[in-house]
Amino acid sequence: MRIGILGYGNMGRAFALGLKDKYDILAFDKDIIKKDTALQDGVGFASSTHFLMENVDVLLLSIKPQDLINLSIDIKNKSIISILAGISMNRLKDVFKEAFMTRIMPNLGVLKNKGVIAFHSEDPKKEELKSMISLLGNVYELEEKYFDAFTAIGGSGPALIASIVEAMRLSGVYMGLNKDISYDIVINMIFGTLELLKEYSEEELILKVSSPGGTTIEGIYNIEKSGIRGALMESFIKAYEKSKKL
Numbered sequence: 001m002r003i004g005i006l007g008y009g010n011m012g013r014a015f016a017l018g019l020k021d022k023y024d025i026l027a028f029d030k031d032i033i034k035k036d037t038a039l040q041d042g043v044g045f046a047s048s049t050h051f052l053m054e055n056v057d058v059l060l061l062s063i064k065p066q067d068l069i070n071l072s073i074d075i076k077n078k079s080i081i082s083i084l085a086g087i088s089m090n091r092l093k094d095v096f097k098e099a100f101m102t103r104i105m106p107n108l109g110v111l112k113n114k115g116v117i118a119f120h121s122e123d124p125k126k127e128e129l130k131s132m133i134s135l136l137g138n139v140y141e142l143e144e145k146y147f148d149a150f151t152a153i154g155g156s157g158p159a160l161i162a163s164i165v166e167a168m169r170l171s172g173v174y175m176g177l178n179k180d181i182s183y184d185i186v187i188n189m190i191f192g193t194l195e196l197l198k199e200y201s202e203e204e205l206i207l208k209v210s211s212p213g214g215t216t217i218e219g220i221y222n223i224e225k226s227g228i229r230g231a232l233m234e235s236f237i238k239a240y241e242k243s244k245k246l
Contacts (some may be wrong), residue, residue, distance in 0.1 A: 001128075002026060004056030006049065008034040011083055012062030014111045018136040028052045049073055058129070065246075068095060075099045079123050081133075085151065086246030089120065089144055100130055105147055107155045110136040112180045118150040152240035160235055165190070194218050 003019055005012045016025045035045045058079040065084045071176055076098040092101050102121035109115035115137030119130055120163040133139055154224040165186055166212045172182025196205055210216040216241040
């Protein structure tokens, strides 16, 4: 199965790099500078969108959503996978009337083959496509109505988590730690905590770490008093509401 990638930006390139060891990849981007990047990556580069479509079995749409209106490709009985934010299956089917449609929503973790990816497909080859995409991370088959919630948590999540990491690192600097040491402590603490959360619930872990009258419960008290948990929830909900408006 040959995979075509239309749009060789960060996401398009991440999919190419993650899939090229098992699939034949052919890419195209209107920015001809991307040709050098693709060739250096060991990925073929098509001369046009029409050449791309004539020579692939599956097309991954990795263009900007606003560029969809100007896309002119005659597609019949081929599989299309869209990663376009805010573009529904119905909208895609209006543009590609005779294609088999799949919509996915990946997050930045696919750059390291550790992504979380929402998946909704009406393609007869759904299971084959799902297996292919799973090479880039964990795939969650969802009804399309849940894509906005996934976008808020799975898509925006890395940036919000990075903000928390930055706050912890800066706290260490304020307390006198070297910024690099502070960062290393935070990152390794997070890795260890994720392993613990495989065994304990959030509540169990909090109680295991918290000693009566100790430092941890003092910090937890401040979190509850200052409403940080509510603020974090509101941040994800705001991202969800924004996604619904796209």
